[in-house]
Amino acid sequence: MRAFVVCLPSGVRYWTVVDEQLRVHPAADAFLQHLRLGAGRAEGTTQAYATAVALYLVWCGQAQDDWREAVDRLGGFMLWLRHAPGPSTLRRMDGEPVALVVRQPRRINAVLVAVREFFKHAVAVGLAPSSVLAGLYEVGDDRWLPAELRAEGMGLRHIARPRHRLSVGERQVVRASDEEALALLHACRSARDRLIVLLLARAGLRRGEVAGLRRADVHLALDSTGAGCQVPGEHVHVVRREESPRGAWAKSGRSRAVPVDFLLVQAFDAYAWERQACQQAEGCDFVLVNLFRAPLGVPMRPGALNEVLAALSRRAGLDRQIHPHQLRHAFADNVLAAGGTVDEVQALLGHASPASTQPYLNPSTERLRTAVERVARTQAVR
Ligand SMILES: [Zn+2]
Incomplete structure (x- = not known):
């Protein structure tokens, strides 16, 4: 599995995910095409998301797991990101290996954001059952919030919070003197x-x-x-x-x-x-x-x-x-x-x-x- 750039006849480019035989992954491709054309996101965003989804699919492949079911073990994916993958697991379109440094919490969280978006899209278009979302999100309601923060004139409001997220320190940009x-x-x-x-x-x-x-x-x-x-x-x-x-x-x-x-x-x-x-x-x-x-x-x-x-x-x-x-x-x-x-x-x-x-x-x-x-x-x- 790897990220791969596609150039449409109109000149618009987006990144998708292909396997070793260059076959596109249908769910990933539908998602990435939607990001680029439906949501108007930049090509660079599709590249980052394609890389993240490819990583997830590589992990699923190694565990011989269906991508829809592996979502229940996302904690294992996070562990794998932190410790396992060598740079050779993903390759660029020209076959060059990409040195993937997704070991830092911030990068891992970014990968998880992409994976969650991928699943939300898959559920929306019927490529995955909606039950997968329960593996990704903890659903709470706003009963515990102070009154002024609760949704006005509504009953309960449900809040979905990602289940998987590493804590990261305050980001500080170090200036040049x-x-x-x-x-x-x-x-x-x-x-x-x-x-x-x-x-x-x-x-x-x-x-x-x-x-x-x-x-x-x-x-x-x-x-x-x-x-x-x-x-x-x-x-x-x-x-x-x-x-x-x-x-x-x-x-x-x-x-x-x-x-x-x-x-x-x-x-x-x-x-x-x-x-x-x-x-x-x-x-x-x-x-x-x-x-x-x-x-x-x-x-x-x-x-x-x-x-x-x-x-x-x-x-x-x-x-x-x-x-x-x-x-x-x-x-x-x-x-x-x-x-x-x-x-x-x-x-x-x-x-x-x-x-x-x-x-x-x-x-x-x-x-x-x-x-x-x-x-x-x-x-x-x-
Ligand atoms: Zn001017």
Whole structure:
């Protein structure tokens, strides 16, 4: 069993699950197709879900168990995820083994979420009996809740709670220090790599957002009204698009304009020269392209950004490898340290909910001191 990408005639791609003879697993395929086409989820989501469902089916296969019945022993599946599978149990479409690290509780929970969704869909379309849900969910009612939280004007409300879930600690994003970010910048040997570091560290973009930036998204004039844009000042638009390479799908989700500072404007300018020298990149819409390795001029993969940072970390002699997210976190932290507010950070990072911003908020002792001193200044004893 393995995850396998399918490209439909319309150009839409989704991931499914196939066996060693490349036959699709009908229930898994119905579920994944529904996710992509019926629920409009991203291709990447179907990939993650296909991988999770394939893992579940591999486990069922090893136990020679029917996938519908094995659900009663999901605890065994969790144990297996934690300890058993080698990287060879799943292979990518090109036959390369995928190193699956699903040993951490967070990853295991993500796999379980996918398996539960798979079963809910199977029950909904009649591919599995509804009795399987009892193995997945504990059904309670809201009698024990305080009155104000109970469903209004209704009798009992039933609450389904997943039976299987590992506890995970509070997630904390570890930021890169300002010294580390600076060392990375100094280690850059190209304007492109410098731009990458700055887009992460000074604009707080996500890795995928940096890689997905199009030339038309960059507005570096003080006034972009000529380009039909009302956002004042220099900025980049972070636009969420369907990842279809044909661009046939409209942009979706939340988009935002992120102001950029003079350092970034300079970095964009310097990179424009470097990019221009690469003829293969001329027709490419993406800002960041392969300049130093084949195939030249094609958009950089998000994963290539990690490789750039890994190389820079090594060259800078840092004692750890910096990941894109740590620079994004450093940006959030610096905005707060400079007196920014949580709603500003939330908007800059493009978080839909303040809950997503929460893991970024672990104020350093210096910031706490500054906060106390600010009060002392404004409330000086006269
Ligand atoms: Zn604009």
